[in-house]
Amino acid sequence: MRLATRYNGTPDGELVVISADGDRCVPAGSRWPSLLAAIEAWDEAEIALRAMDAETGEILHPSRLRAPLPRSWQWLDGSAFQTHADLMQVAFGTERIEHDKPLMYQGLSDRFLGPYEPVPFPDEAHGIDFEGEFAVVVDRVPMGTGATDAMDHIKLLLQVNDWSLRALAVPEMKTGFGWIQAKPACSMAPYAVTPDALGDAWRDGRVCLDLAIDWNGERFGDANGREMAYGFHELVAHAAATRDLVAGTIIGSGTVANANYAEVGSSCISERRAIEIIAHGKPATGFMRYGDTCRMEARTADGRSIFGAIEQQIVDARINDN
């Protein structure tokens, strides 16, 4: 099952169920006005939503789509790809992180940008970078839930662009407090999907899809989600060790990266810069400029688009007063 959220003038938007071909949709109705409302009573909502007939529904106008969750109560982003961690250490010029648990930070969750929204940044000099990721949405997870049980709490999968400001990232990281200024709002691809929609591409708590990333229309990366050092269920358990996770909590994978990056490329600019540093002693690729575009779309081995595509342009926040 694939779900999306349409603009309707409310902060949480209108939940719709999407047809198999993605061309049609049916509004979930007043019992399930938003995806946030549905995930808060998922056992009941899932049955009701699966019974709805999207195949004969109305035409879906992509321009009306928002992020599946335009806001949620909690966003916890992991960094589960070891290749990403290794390359970021080179890009940032920082020490190797020695930690026997998953890496995770809490980011802003009061706003997720829709797949086609312009992305406002206050300064090009901040080192504007994209980060292609996958994420999961859980229902309520009680404190102390282990990884095996956590798997059952994963109700939906998402594709996310975790926008990052690299020039601000290292000074914030060195405080140990994590990122505030370096991590503005993330963007989401149009569809939230149940794990079964991936078939065997959802396995071991990992989204085993290639994530095609284009920067200004040129292919930048096509890494696969399978190489997570920790599965999503383990990230959920990590997050729930000392807190109950509220229904609607979103947990991210961190930037998708593969050991064979020479073949598949990268899911963020910083990684490419790290690869250039390793090869030539210094980075050659700059960060994004106003007007640049970024497109991200995950596909199955047989070419089906699962989450739809994020297609955004970055803009000057000082001009584009949103």
Next chain:
Amino acid sequence: MRLATRYNGTPDGELVVISADGDRCVPAGSRWPSLLAAIEAWDEAEIALRAMDAETGEILHPSRLRAPLPRSWQWLDGSAFQTHADLMQVAFGTERIEHDKPLMYQGLSDRFLGPYEPVPFPDEAHGIDFEGEFAVVVDRVPMGTGATDAMDHIKLLLQVNDWSLRALAVPEMKTGFGWIQAKPACSMAPYAVTPDALGDAWRDGRVCLDLAIDWNGERFGDANGREMAYGFHELVAHAAATRDLVAGTIIGSGTVANANYAEVGSSCISERRAIEIIAHGKPATGFMRYGDTCRMEARTADGRSIFGAIEQQIVDARINDN
């Protein structure tokens, strides 16, 4: 004006306006069902709430009070007291943090515990500690708002206990990603107050009140909120540098600490341990045990309680299934 939130079976609770003596209250009514709803339209809400007559209202039953904001979309906690930062460096055995901006992390905001709720923790060995703080609530703050303009966005003041698990804090801090497991849900004192309720104890964006802290009935600290290296308006501007702040965003001061700690004591156990390390080479005071209580109450120079008191007991989360 002082506001509180009563239990009514909804996640956000029922907003009430409190009488001058704190004994009576009047429900804000269906237009302003919760404090979160009010802060989202504060200009209108403030006028309406100030016009309500709490003096002839119903008797206020403290046991029905929840946190003024039982949840909100964002909680950003600063660390603005230099004395606290200096002592935590000793307590943690970490390097001095060199940073020319305020220190700040994003914490969980989907749940704030009420002033009298038991506080569940999964393991005494995690080093359970309290942190007495002040905090502000802002309306919507556009990205790029400077400190002077930020002052006008501070609509309410709060008193907070930022519960911390010290044994988990240092390893998480060393990752640079900030705290997840080390920072479970915070607690709030009963009343959210408008800045004018403090008179001249609200000045330079600082809550200049003594914060009396009792651990198991014995006075532990009585530090004053005035010694922040950055005022709350500067913390708000810092947070808003690269993001819009959603209405209802809560910004914390970090643990209240004074340079004359030998006289006034501390607002967290870790500081006392640091003072013991400085004096004797090792800490003598242990962290909290199940069954321990912590009371926090800020008072004016003439003895008035502004936010009411937090009075909580910590419990074993494995027994107390909440």
